[in-house]
Amino acid sequence: MTPRLRLDIEKRYDSFELHMELEVGTEIMVLFGPSGAGKTTTLQAVSGLLSPDAGEIEFDGDVFFRRSRPGDRVDLPARRRGVGYVFQGYALFPHLTALENVAFPLRGHTSRGKPEAEELLESMRIQHLAHRYPREMSGGQQQRVALARALAARPGILLLDEPFSAVDRPMRERLQRDLRRLQAELGLVVLCVTHNLEDAFGVGHRLAVVQDGRVQQVGRVGEVLRRPRDLRSAEVVGVSNVFHALVVEASADGLVLDWDGLRLEAPPQHTEVGERVPVYIRPEDVKVLYPDRRIGESLRANRVEAVVVDLHHSGTVQSLRVELPNGHEVDVRFPGYTYLPLNLSVGGTVELCLRREAVGLLHGPEGVEARSS
Amino acid sequence: MIGEALLMSLKVTAVATVAIVVVGLALGLVMARTRFFGKSVVETLIMIPLVLPPTVVGYYLLLLLGSGGPFVEWLSLEVVFTWHAAAFASFVVGLPLMVQASKAAIAGVDPTLENAARTLGSSEPGVFFRVTLPLARRGVLAGSVLGGARALGEFGATLMVAGNIPGRTQTMPLLIYDAVQRRDYVTANLLVLVMTGLAFFSLWAVRRLGDS
Structure with missing residues (x-):
């Protein structure tokens, strides 16, 4: 798998130090680990919502972020990175309908905004929800709308933060299938954060075990689960x-x-x-x-x-x-x-x-x- | 005379309210979303006209706007005893209500929603006008109504910086004072009724905004 997204970043907090190194290709990479391990922080750094202290983030040859020596600093704002982000809890705009949520990133081009948003809802089989507000939808429905919205601006990277946590089991399996299909169809680089082993199995091509702000092990999902490289990964x-x-x-x-x-x-x-x-x-x-x-x-x-x-x-x-x-x-x-x-x-x-x-x-x-x- | 005072009140209040909304919203956003050294001091200074006697506010405004003050010395703006000074006084006393209300409303908007807008390609003004403001609109509207109502009722500070010149700076509250002095109770009663009605209506509107 040729890596498309490369990151090597450091971020220091009072009681915690993040040092993530990761290469992701056209695949679904699961970031797996306990809460507080630095998974969400990593997603935020990739999306541009948080600036690391040092390091580099590069996607398809574009530098998103670089800070190595003084004077050499690149930090592309989130709006210019073209990264789709499905937040934990989905973060749908409560004052907008499903359709308006999905059309949100398309507003710069009003002529094609609405029809495109409608098409997206259709392809995710949720066109019947178009005129509902987020509070009128179930967790699974909200998740689909959030996914459609994140994909509306045609990002190259899709970030998912605990996407299945608010969804019941049968729905979860359907969403996982859909996600794999979308990833393959659109040729996306997907980073998916979870602390649930079954979700990791259900959706991931590869798995990165994250603990204490570091990647402990990367490999194919089954391989990492069957052959943890060391005690920390095993734990x-x-x-x-x-x-x-x-x-x-x-x-x-x-x-x-x-x-x-x-x-x-x-x-x-x-x-x-x-x-x-x-x-x-x-x-x-x-x-x-x-x-x-x-x-x-x-x-x-x-x-x-x-x-x-x-x-x-x-x-x-x-x-x-x-x-x-x-x-x-x-x-x-x-x-x-x-x-x-x-x-x-x-x-x-x-x-x-x-x-x-x-x-x-x-x-x-x-x-x-x-x-x- | 009543007509003149009514028009004057409308003019002063309209100008003051626009200023209150624009400046108050900006300050509310800064207070809700940023941290800086001395923030609590700045906030207290913005709030202080709420508790100071109107004559004290008026006195400060005279220092600011009068001869020897920065408006005259640096900007060559002679506003004392014009309706501009009345509008300025109304602005200063109405502003704290707007800042307080919009700060609370903006602080209540989940920052994750703003981050979501950023990842969806919104610029910072876009984030504010398409996400933050629509979600904070109730509090912002309530603050605007309260601030505007306070501006309409402004008396003490206005008297100090703009005087009480019929047809030039005399607003309704000032005319009521005049009328009572002259024992013209017909005018006083009429204006008191109008002012009470407006005050009642604005508080009722604010309650409605909070409820629904």
Whole structure:
């Protein structure tokens, strides 16, 4: 992917320092991380609503912002950047109808303003809302109007700040599909801020894990979630099952780890025998084994019997916390409709498999001694 | 005489109200959206005509507009004892009401909406006239009505800087004073009724603006 938007900016606050480096191509890049990590600040810097202390923002060869040495300063005002911005809460103008909101950026060219706005509403299938005011619309409807308005001036970059937070689930999935379609059709560079993992999966091509004002890791969404580069990324993406183990064997076929007495097999990864390494496994990759069912080839290794410590059912997901024979606890997550006949209860035992292919080492500068668990 | 005073009041009030709206809106915007050193002092100075005795305001205005003051010395503008001075006095006492109301109204507009307009290509004047002002319009209108009504009723400071010259500077409040002095209660009653009606109407309008 050829990068079109490049940013490398610094901004200092009293208790917080932002240093974001990012390259984005014609794609949807999700900025993922906890609140206060600097995601919204980054969007504001790209849009021109906030001036960084130093650095550079460049899009398709145009310098939006540059401040490196004294005397060399470019800071294009927001209105000249051609950046579409869908704000958190949408920021629709309450005194204007949907149509007037969408026509707002088109007013310089009155002759084509209204028809174009109508066309946009139609393409987003919300023409029936044209004459409603924002307070007369649902969250999902407002979101569509906000998106249409942001696209009306034909921006090259689209910024979205928590676009799905006020929308219920079925609507959310539709909006995510629409967004991907629009991005592809219009060849947009999209930056989408979210702290919701499902949204990141639903909409993003790539994911940047943001924490403490920095990009911890960038990669394809699935890859970052399956292979957090280091402990910090793992924490951010919500990998709770991080532990430390000793490398007992290492060969081209794979690794054998000793986790405080529990023998674990893992796929081949870069490490050395005798090293103590941080290891993780996603809760989805700890499989509950169904007693009556044949066990597949991929689930032959790393089988343990565990005691259920906690049980939680939410929507379609069943979550367990179990204690392994080595005394450590791990989280387990699986679709709620399966395994119902297992009759799980706190204190009962359950047969588990820590899927071999999913046992991963955490790499990175801080990975090794950052935390013991 | 009544007709003259009525026309004079209308002229003075119209000029003062236009000035109050323009200057008051600008000051309200500055007070609502900026921070600067000494802001609270400036705000207090703008508000002070509300609480000072009108004669004190009039005295300051005499210093400002009279001989030896900057208007005469630097601008060669002799306005004392003309209707211009009456309009100026009305402006000064009506301004605080407009500043206060428009500041509150503008501060109540979500800055995110203004930022949204910026990303949609609006210049700063565009942001103000297409987003901020329409959303603050109730408070701004209320401030204009209150400021205008206060300008219409101005008496003390006007008497000090413009005098009470029938046909030249005599407005309705001044004529009422004159009429009572002359025990011309017919004129006084009539004008008092007119003034009360106008005051009632403006306060009622302000309430309506606040309600709906």
